[in-house]
Amino acid sequence: MRKSLPLIALALCSCVRNPATGKMQLNLLSESQEIELGKQAKQEAEQTYGLYKEKPELSQYIEGLGKRLSQESGRPNLPWSYEIVDDASVNAFALPGGPIFITRGILGYLNTEAQLAAVLGHETGHVAARHSANQMSKQQVAQIGLGIGSVLSPTVASAAQVASAGLQVLFLKYSREDETQADELGFRYMTKVGYDPSQMIPLFQMLDGVSKQAGAGKTPEWLQTHPDPGNRLQATQQRLKTELKGSTEGMKVEREKYLQLIDGIAFGEDPRQGFFKGDTFYHPEMKFQWRLPSGWKHQNTPQAVAAASPKEDAVLQLQTAGKMSPDEAAQKLFSQQGIKAGPPVNVKGAKVARAFQAQTQQGVIEGVISFTSYQGNTYMMAGYTPQGGLSTYQNTFVDAMGSFSELTDSSALSVKPARVKVVKIDQPMSVSDFNSKYPSSVKLEEVALINAVDPGGKIPAGHAKQVVGGTGEMK
Template structure:
């Protein structure tokens, strides 16, 4: 490390430590609040574009109102707080720098009261209030400085554009166990100060543990994967509640209001946004189907459906190239991009659909890539099928790229065209019964163990009380297809 870099690093470490008002502790802080807010704003846009939001105004308003109320309890109530529901079936929640907080549709269907949701969202508000993301980014910048990769004092590195260059990766920043402990502590305080029964957070941890067990014990719920969970976390929360010395008699739980809000919410993956039957991808709303090579790992997002080869050395993806644009115009636009070279091209047709296919090459930071791109016109939209790999391996994967292209066509499965998602339906009991008896009387499109889980109960033999409202899941595609349904 040269003298100038050492001096800059020392300056940052000397003047970059401030006392965090949320935690009362000194922490490294060289990302300004305005930068933090801008990073969160940009990352939130990417989240919404990539994951999509759940289109239910009632649910969205409910989550936002709860979040805004919790945010007022923090030490940073004047941040531009945002609270959204993302179209994701996983059990998860996450916060971005400067105020955006997201919960998944999946976690809403799994929780059982407003107080439980307040616990999850309060935890995420704690991460924002304590500036955990900003601190992690500050550490990353100092690490770069120490390695001599650039000066933190340089406008080129310190600019918001450079700091936010990681884009969506901001949401995957790993917090330390101390950060998680702080967020737990702050979240419990926020929900208690907002009038909620903070003991409900204990039930959240129990529910997440049930999710893990139902998945086979080897896989944590996504919220716990992104939030490291010490074995004693539940016990630590119980201890904090004792330290609060708060009388929760009459505190808000709002089980019935919460359940009424999520009544009818989609449960599991939504097949209307596309689903797989083996390697065949069917999209009911856009009315097309396409076949991916055997053994390739597939994924569907709101922006594209894609597959990666078994050796992870080739990718093929399908996405919209634009409406009101012909295949020829889309091809011209693609090849007008700087650095993309056009190879052999031809106008053709696929199942009677007009198409333009061309080989291409491009230089990337990882080396030269090449592949086959095909633009097809279907239902007033031009679709692009892009297969690419290292330039030297194009011939090796050429047949697979072409097989995907020639498989594209109109949806032929009438049943798939009319498929509907599974949804939560409420049942108010008039007599006591076990979960197993509930499943027999009010069948769900789930195994009985999962019915217990979504109702906050341990096992099929767990009792259910008369006068209480419980959840079941009805409708949806056949169970084997539902597992493969893709966002």
């Protein structure tokens, strides 16, 4: 019992009034620490995702809009920044102390400047209300409660916490209460700078549509911890009634301006960084292809290509080992503690291939790993399964690894990203008629979603969006 008293006292002493919300909240991070944490996390985000640089005028536009919103946040002196990351997911995220990122992916789904203001306002609200800093403070209190804080001096502990948090903060999950509060603040900020907050309604409808279209288990990141879009829609309608008496007359929407700015933006995954066609992975820039087992679930990330068996009891993975030779890469891997090399395995095209066993936090895994030299780089392919399963999957692993080969298909080598193309229609058109006149390389349901209408509905006269190019037009 005695150990809990300093913890309670610490929590009481660390509660401060938040200038954005007016509420008392726990914060063990000072504002300067919050800013430093954000700087480190910002660098990590830029390295992990990369910035979208194809349309500098769009980047400048988003930065300017974000800065206007931040001036209404109650914390205008933070080093605010608003940037586009080159990621196809429908997402946006905020880091402590001011950095805010919006994905290229969500921009193709928005239809007005007011909707963009709603997204940026929501993320600005997270920073203003210190939600990330608050989450970090809760983690720190938990560590102190477990006695971890007593291992280091206060000065060293503080520095260590800020230094190690750069990666962690990218993956912090806000509470539903935080998300609801960010919606409220976003509503307030966009209203203060003159945008029509009723545009939050089609925004939430779009997010709901993206979630349903993605299917179970593939909910967009921005929705994973957010309140149900239907509930958010109802809450927005209630705010419109109570705060604006239901009238948004004279407030900015800016549909035409926004659509002209995103005309030509890349849509979906960039196939130049690798794409799947059936069970085969193609990488145009690195000029290789890799055939994976039929029926396996696969994914391409900046770090690796991976596939999981239908029973999810086996994994295949490919990644680059850089400029090291296959022998050097193998030696480096097998010198690591917990990894035990097994007998050699015959894999087509591989310079080094061996069975292996490794101790992980989840238990012992076993598999086959190979190293192949190709066009100046070494590629590592690994297939693994829980201990006892290698006899079932070894031939599957070896066949997949042996399929790694040069990419010579000209249509795959020359593929370009799909892009949003904005066209003008003089009268309302059904989605099917629009798609017949302005064919898209995505499904009809996607065409409806990016134009904010139901598949059976009509696209209003004015500017509308189609998607052209990409792997959907490959021969």
